[in-house]
Amino acid sequence: MIELLSQHPFIAALGSLALLGLAFGSLLGFAAVKFKTEGDPIADQVEALLPQTQCGQCGYPGCRPYAEAIAQGDAINKCPPGGETTINALADLLDVEALPLDAEEESVPSVAYIREDECIGCTKCIQACPVDAIVGAAKHMHTVVASECTGCDLCVEPCPVDCIDMIPLPTTVQNWSWELPPSAEEAITEDLIATDRGNSGEDSKDRDQAA
Amino acid sequence: MRKIWDIHGGVHPPENKTQSLQRGIENAGIPPVLVHPLSQHIGAPAAPIVEVGQSVLKGQMIAEAKGFVSVPVHAASSGTVSAIEHREIPHPSGLLAPCIVIDTDGKDEWIELDPVDDYTALEKADLLHRIRDCGIAGMGGAGFPSAVKLSTRDDAVIDTLIINGTECEPYITADDMLMRERADQIIAGIKILQHLIQPTEQTLIGVEDNKPEGIAALRQAAEDSNIEIVVFPTKYPSGGEKQLIQILTGREVPSGGLPADVGIVCQNIGTTVAIHRAVQFGEPLISRITTVTGEACSAPGNFEVLLGTPVDYLLKLGGFNQQQCLRLVMGGPMMGFTLKDTSVPVVKTTNCLLAPTTEELPPPPPAQACIRCGLCAEACPVSLLPQQMYWFARGKEYEKLEDHNLFDCIECGACSYACPSNIPLVQYYRASKAEIRKQQQEKVKSEHAKARFEARQLRIEREEAEKEARRKARQEAAKKKAAAGKDPIKAAQEKAAAPAVDPAQAAIEKAMAKRSGEAPQESSEETLARLQKAVETAEKRLESASAKLKEAEAADAPNLGALQTAHERMTEKLAKAKEELQQHQQVSSGASDTNDPAAAAIARAQAARASKEDKSPLEKAQEQVASLEKRLTKSEQKLAEAKESGSDTAEVLEQSTAKLREKLDAARAELAQISESEAPVAAAASTNDPAQLAIEKAMAAREAAAKLSPEDKARKALESLEARVEKTRAKLAEAEESGADTVEVLRDTLAKLEDKLAEARKDAGVEG
C-alpha cells in the first residue's frame, strides 16, 4: 500500500486530500446536527426596542411583525413613533447604518381625544384601539383613557363623525427638560473667529448656565 | 481637633458674600398679592383645597399633599383667594404651572396654631406627620420633602446627624445670617431632629471657615449640648450633601445610594429652623430668609420673606436697578437659573436672588472647541470624567454616559467654571440625563402598551374561539335535531350523496344503521354535558361551603361541626362526579369516531348539492329530452340518406337510432315523473335537489323491490346483466371494427360483467 502510494504520488495526493475532505465533512455534518439553531432570538431583541404603539405605520400589523421583518432584513427606518432614537438603537443592535426616517417627520407624542358631545357611540374606535385605551358602550359616548393611549391614531380613521383629535402632549414643568446646547464648533463657525474671544454676543444669554 | 477629610476637585470662585452681610435680617413685609405654586418641591404637586373667593388666614393649608413624596402648601398671610390658575413660576423652563393667588388684606391674621410644649412626649410618627403637615421641604435648594428624608427605616441604624451650614455657593448668605441671628433656634431644631433620629454617635454642624461670626454664634448656642460644630476650609462645592458627608466623616455615599445607607442623615440649617418652628409653635412653612444681592441692587441684604411674594416686590426692597442688570438669577451663580420674568413668586427653595451687572457676571462667551486639557476632570467633586461625558453627550451615546456614571453628577457646575473653552458642560449633562430618563419612561410605557396589546390579542382570540365553539354547538344541535326527527328523507339524503350505486334497499338500510349508530352517541354527549354540569355545580357548592367554613372558623361559630360535615360531603360528591365524568369521557372517546363518517357523508352531500343547485332536475330533464330529440331527428335523417345511397353504414345507423329512441323514451318518462313530483313538493326548496330525486327513486325502487319475490329479483338482476353483457359485446365489436382505443377498456368491462353474470346465474340456480 505504502509502496503503491510512494510510487504514485499523484494517487497519494488525491487520496490524502479526499481523506481530509471526508474527515472534515463528517465533522461539519456532526456539528450541523449538534449545534442546530431554531427560532429567531433577534426578533425578540428588536421588539424590545420598538415603541409598542402598535400603530402599523411601518406597514406591518403591530410591532412584533415588524420586529420579525427587521430580523429578516427589512429596513430599520419605518417607525415614526420611535423616531431617530429607535433607529439608532436598532442600528446599534444590528450593526447596520442608521438610516433617516422613512416618513416626512417623526410623529410627536400625542394622545387621542374624543370630542364627547359629537360622539355617536358607534364603538368603531374601541374596536380599532390596539391597547384597549378607549372605554364606552354602543350608543353611549366614548372616551380615551389618556394614560393608556399610545398615540397611534388608529382610532381616527374609523370614526364616522371625525370627532377624534390627536392632541400633542403639552410640555409641563414635570416633563420639561434641558436642551443640548448648540455644539461649540457650530457656534464658532457661526459667529466668531478666534480673536473674538471675550466679545459676547446677545444670543448667548440663554446659555448662562455654565458660569 | 477632629479629622477633616477632603473631597476631590472643587473650585474657588470669588465669594462675594460681604455685600449682603452689611445688615441684619429685615422683614420684607406683606405684599399685596401672594402667588403659591402648587409644586415647590420634588415630588407630586399638591392639590388645592380652597376655592376662588374664599378668605384664608395666615398659615391655613390651601393645598394638600398628594402622595407620599409631596408636601402641602399654606397661605403666607390672610386674605382672599383671587384665582387658582396657571402662572409663571420660578423654573428654568419659564413655563406656567398651577398656582393659588391670594389678595392679602394686610391684617396678617394667624389661623389657630397647635403648638407642642414637650415634643419628647410625641411619637416619631406624630412628629413626622407634623413636619409633613407644616409643608416643610428641604430649603437648601432641591426642595425634597423633609418628612420623607427623616422617615428612615427602623432597621437602618443612623449614627450621625449632619446639619449642613456650608453654604458654599458665592453671593448667598441666607444661612450665614440665620446662624448669626438665630443660632438658638437652629440648636433647638437640631434637638428635635436628634430626638427624631436618635443618632447613636454624633451630631455635627458643618460650616465653611468663611463664616466666623456664624460659627461663633453657633458655638455659643451649642455650648452645653452634644452638638459639634465642624469648621473646614472653604471650597466649592463642599455644600453638596454627599460632599459634606465625605468631608466630615470620610464616608462615601455609594453611587445611586442615600446617606442613610452609610448611617447618616443630613439636613439643611434653614430646614432645621423651619422644623423647630413647626414643632414648637405649630407654624407651617410660610416664610424663609432670602438673600437679595448683586451690584444691580443698591441695598443688598437678607430678607425674611413670605413665600409667594413676587420677586419684583422683594427686589424693590433691595434697591434693584433694572437698567444695570442684564439677567436676574434665582439661586447662586453656579447652580442658579435665569428668571425670565420678575413676577414669579419666592418659593420654598429660593435662597437667593442675584441681580448682577453685566461687568460683574458677564454672559459667557461662546463655547469653543474642547482642547482636552482635563481641567474639568480635575475640578469634578465626584471624580467623574466630564470631558469624556461631554463627547458622549454630544454623540448621544447614552449607554456610555450611564457607564461613566452620569447620574452621579450633582450638576454643581465646577467643570463648566473650570473649562477654558467656556463649554456649558453641565447643560450637556442635564440634557442627557433628561433624555435618558425620558427613554426609560418610554421603555416602561412601551412595555405597558405591549402588555395591554397582548392582553387584547388574547382576549380577541378567546372571543373568536368562543364564537367558534358556539357555532359548532349550534351545528351539532341542528344535526341532532335532524337525526332525532326520524326523517327518512334526510337520512336517505345523506346516503344519496354518497357515491355508492348499491341497490336502494341497501342504501336505506345503511342510512338507518348509521342513524341508529348515531343515536347512542348523541345520548352519550348529553350525558357528558350533564356530568360536566354536575361537576361544576359540585365545585361551586364546595367553594361556598369552604368559604362559609372559614368564616365560621374565624368567628368560632357554634355550627362549625355541622359545616365541617357538610364540607366533607361536598368534597366527596365532587370527587364522585369527577370520577363519573372521567369514566364517561373514556367511554365516549371510543364511540366518538362513529360519528365521523356520517358527518363526512353529510358534508359530501352538501357539497354535491351546492355544485348542482343552479339547475333544477326538471330543467335538466327537459334539456336532456330536447337534446335527445334533436339527435334522434339528425340520426333519422342520416339513416334515410344512407338507405338511399345504399351505404353499409345503414345498419349501424339503424341500431343507434333505435338506441336514441329508447333513451328519449326513458328521458321523457323521467321528465313526466319529475314534473309530477314537482307539483306536490314545490313549496319545499330541497325537493329540487338531485338528492331528493335520488331518494324518491330509491324509495320507488324499494317499493318495487319489496313486491318482488327473491327469485324474481334474482331473475331480474340476471336479465339486466345479460342485457348489459350483450350491449358491451356489441360495443366492443364496433370498437374493434373502427380500431378505437377504447377497445381495451371495453374488454375489461366485458370480462367483469361476464364474471358477474356467471355468479348471478349460479345464485339464481341455487335459489331456483
Next chain:
Amino acid sequence: MLADYSVLLISAILVNNFVLVQFLGLCPFMGVSNKLETAIGMSSATTFVLTLASICSWLTYEWLLVPLGLEYLRTISFILVIAVVVQFTEMVVRKTSPLLYKVLGVFLPLITTNCAVLGVALLNINKEHSFVESALYGFGAAAGFSLVLVLFAAMRERLAVADVPQPFQGPAIGMVTAGLMSLAFMGFAGLV
C-alpha cells in the same frame, strides 16, 4: 524550556505582532473595529480559530503530508483545515450567541481569508515549530491580533465623537491612527 516558550509568546504578541508589524489580517483590523463590543467578539472568534487552525494544520502536515511526502500540498490542505475550523466556529457562535453571530456578520466567514491564519500555519512549518510551539505561536498571534484590535476599536470609538477635521473624517483618521499604533509597536522591536 519555559523561557523559550515565553519568548515565543511575547514575540508573537508584541514584537512580531501580526497586524502592526507583519501587516497580516488588516481586513478585520479595519473592518470590525468600529465598536468595542464587535471587536471583542471578533477577537475571541479569531483567537479560537487561529489557535485551533494552528494546531490542526500542524497535525495535518506532520502526520499526513510528511509521511506521504506531500509537503507541496501544504497550502491547499491548510486552507481546507482553516475553512473547516471557521465553519465549525461559525456554527458554535451561531448557537451560543446569535447576536454576536449577527454582529460579526460577514467577518466571521472572512476569518477563512484572514491571512494571519494561513500565515501562522505556514510560519509554523517554516520555523520548524514543535506541536506545543505551534500551538503557542498560534495563540500568541491571536492574542496579539486581539490586543491591537481591541485597542484600536476603543480609540475609534472615541474618534467617532471627536472633532476630526473634515478631510480626515472616517476611514482616513482610522488609517492615521493605525499607522501611529504601528509606529508605537515598532518600539517593541528590542524587547526580545
